[in-house]
Amino acid sequence: MPGSLFSMSAEQMIAKARSVKSAMERDLTELTVYGVTAPEIAAFNSQIDDADALPNDDILQWHWTEAIAAREAKEVQIRTVLEGMVARVENRYGAQTSLVKVMRCNDLSRKNAEALKESCQNAIVVLTERLAELSGEGLTQAMIDNIETLRDELLVLMDDVTDKARLRTEGTVTRTDVLNAVYNKMVGYCKYGKLIWEKVNESKYADYLIYDDGDAPQTPPAAVENLMIVNSIASWYPSPTATSYRVAMSVEPSQGVWEQIYAGESTQVPVPLPQTGGVHVRVQAHNNAGLSDPTFVTKVISLETPANLSYGSGELSWGLVDWANGYEVEESENQSDWTLIWNQNTSSMPLTVQSGTWFYRVRSMYGNVFSAYSDVLEIDGNQVGG
Numbered sequence: 298m299p300g301s302l303f304s305m306s307a308e309q310m311i312a313k314a315r316s317v318k319s320a321m322e323r324d325l326t327e328l329t330v331y332g333v334t335a336p337e338i339a340a341f342n343s344q345i346d347d348a349d350a351l352p353n354d355d356i357l358q359w360h361w362t363e364a365i366a367a368r369e370a371k372e373v374q375i376r377t378v379l380e381g382m383v384a385r386v387e388n389r390y391g392a393q394t395s396l397v398k399v400m401r402c403n404d405l406s407r408k409n410a411e412a413l414k415e416s417c418q419n420a421i422v423v424l425t426e427r428l429a430e431l432s433g434e435g436l437t438q439a440m441i442d443n444i445e446t447l448r449d450e451l452l453v454l455m456d457d458v459t460d461k462a463r464l465r466t467e468g469t470v471t472r473t474d475v476l477n478a479v480y481n482k483m484v485g486y487c488k489y490g491k492l493i494w495e496k497v498n499e500s501k502y503a504d505y506l507i508y509d510d511g512d513a514p515q516t517p518p519a520a521v522e523n524l525m526i527v528n529s530i531a532s533w534y535p536s537p538t539a540t541s542y543r544v545a546m547s548v549e550p551s552q553g554v555w556e557q558i559y560a561g562e563s564t565q566v567p568v569p570l571p572q573t574g575g576v577h578v579r580v581q582a583h584n585n586a587g588l589s590d591p592t593f594v595t596k597v598i599s600l601e602t603p604a605n606l607s608y609g610s611g612e613l614s615w616g617l618v619d620w621a622n623g624y625e626v627e628e629s630e631n632q633s634d635w636t637l638i639w640n641q642n643t644s645s646m647p648l649t650v651q652s653g654t655w656f657y658r659v660r661s662m663y664g665n666v667f668s669a670y671s672d673v674l675e676i677d678g679n680q681v682g683g
Contacts, residue, residue, distance in 0.1 A: 302477045304585035320504040331489045351472045357465040364461040368454040385434035411572045417448035517587035526596040532565035539582035547577045550619045575620040600661045600668035614645035621661035629656045650678040
């Protein structure tokens with residue numbers, strides 16, 4: 298995404314361009330030596346008006362944020378309906394029934410829009426096939442039809458979020474290009490004005506100064522603070538001497554590749570979250586002296602289940618998972634009552650197995666985001682020296 302060529306707000310730049318235009322109208326006679334004409338000044342004024350009329354990023358961002366809020370409200374509605382279906386299935390077939398997974402209705406609270414779409418589709422198929430059996434739990438065809446309606450409404454809202462994100466990107470690029478064109482034109486005219494009045498009229502010379510050098514920042518701004526991502530919105534506290542901000546994101550756990558997603562004055566920006574995995578977001582404050590140190594935040598959407606849970610040489614081990622910053626290992630004697638015995642960011646743990654039969658499982662974690670549990674590992678302590 299292109300950045301601004303000027304180190305002031307867009308509103309300040311537009312106001313300055315209008316001021317320069319007025320000075321040019323006053324000084325038209327002197328400016329003719331540089332080929333400046335009244336029609337050219339009028340065209341410059343139209344260029345300023347066109348730039349000022351374009352929706353700013355706050356408006357485009359608001360449309361995107363509203364679309365995200367509508368989609369998330371529909372997600373909540375779908376989760377509530379599907380949770381009711383899970384309760385009916387479990388009441389009819391037992392709490393351990395595999396049908397909940399077949400419906401893709403396990404861990405509904407952690408499913409995003411894309412996953413909920415699949416949950417709706419699978420639930421429709423399973424519930425339709427077992428409508429007669431589940432009618433005793435209050436299931437009706439109208440309820441199944443309602444799930445299909447909710448799924449279709451979700452698809453429309455998902456497309457709307459995508460469209461609003463595209464319109465925001467295109468609108469921001471267009472406005473930045475148009476504002477930069479106005480700025481470049483103004484810089485050229487100001488060169489003429491300063492040449493004309495530099496040694497003749499100090500007051501008129503000042504009319505063509507774009508920046509007051511005495512007020513220009515001498516150092517880059519401080520790094521932003523309190524950077525966070527709530528739902529799909531990144532926000533931060535303003536940096537006192539910043540005139541704009543640069544926001545970039547990386548969907549690689551290693552932060553190998555960064556993509557700039559915003560350059561402007563706002564202190565909150567929608568982030569196009571991935572459907573799975575996670576995202577790093579980097580924010581830098583900017584002023585005429587340069588960029589601040591970056592501030593980072595990470596949001597994880599989902600985690601893979603640790604694979605290859607195994608035991609050997611007094612150690613329980615498993616495969617590392619991208620984006621995870623911890624692993625929880627649980628132990629059980631009966632696969633019903635589980636006890637947490639490990640909670641660290643490692644791919645193994647020391648384990649002395651006592652006599653008898655023991656069961657183990659592991660899941661990855663990042664904050665309050667958890668993966669599904671791994672397959673259960675059964676260990677006979679009598680066979681491994683317990």
